[in-house]
Amino acid sequence: MSSPTIRLLLADDQDLVRGGLAALLSLEPDLEVVAQVGRGDEVLPAVQAHHPDVALLDIEMPGMDGIEATAAVVGSGAQCRCLMVTTFGRPGYLRRAMEAGAAGFVVKDTPAEQLAQMVRRVAAGHRVVDPALAADSLSGGIDPLTDREREVLRAAADGASVRHIAEQLHLSPGTVRNHLSAAIGKTDAENRYGAARVARERGWI
Structure with a gap:
């Protein structure tokens, strides 16, 4: 059969x-x-x-x-x-x-x-x-990023300004900066572009 x-x-x-x-x-x-x-x-x-x-x-x-x-x-x-x-x-x-x-x-x-x-x-x-x-x-360890930090990093990876990211995600510019700062710290990067690169290489975004 x-x-x-x-x-x-x-x-x-x-x-x-x-x-x-x-x-x-x-x-x-x-x-x-x-x-x-x-x-x-x-x-x-x-x-x-x-x-x-x-x-x-x-x-x-x-x-x-x-x-x-x-x-x-x-x-x-x-x-x-x-x-x-x-x-x-x-x-x-x-x-x-x-x-x-x-x-x-x-x-x-x-x-x-x-x-x-x-x-x-x-x-x-x-x-x-x-x-x-x-x-x-x-x-590779556990992904330390929150869902919102991932969203902000994805937008930052495309080179968007803080103001543009804020408008895109319906957040205040201050909140976006806070999320970017947290993501930079968690990825041991020097800036938002480095944080996005590290997160992408590790499959977190």
Whole structure:
């Protein structure tokens, strides 16, 4: 008796990577790629339109990152489990992905046969995490930033002024400065740009 087909959605902004993944996974008799998207904000509409069992998501995508897209899929109540497939094994990404409801986290250079097996495990209701990524995440320490400090740092990373950040986040300039000062202290950085860089490298924003 053959196994039921597992329907897949692939989300990656690099056409070559997405196409390669689709070609490799489609070689498996029980896996079928039913949709592909190149932006994070296209993930939930594609899930709702194609009803995949598992979505394989890159983290860094335009429109919305893969972690935010995962939170949107999980929050929608869709019967689709999310597996992060990323180049970036940064400390913090794994923790954020799991907090968002991801069912697994693997790197893109995982051998195709192993990736297919991880997809099957996720579809069966299990959680899978690349062991090396898990070790890196634990060694990277816990994210010390608050949600508001992360928001302010994301805005600061784009070079926005304090006044612009304040308007964007509906805060007073003084409150923005306080959050930036706290984030600079927690990241041992010299200024807001350094704090944003450290937070990004560690996967905190």
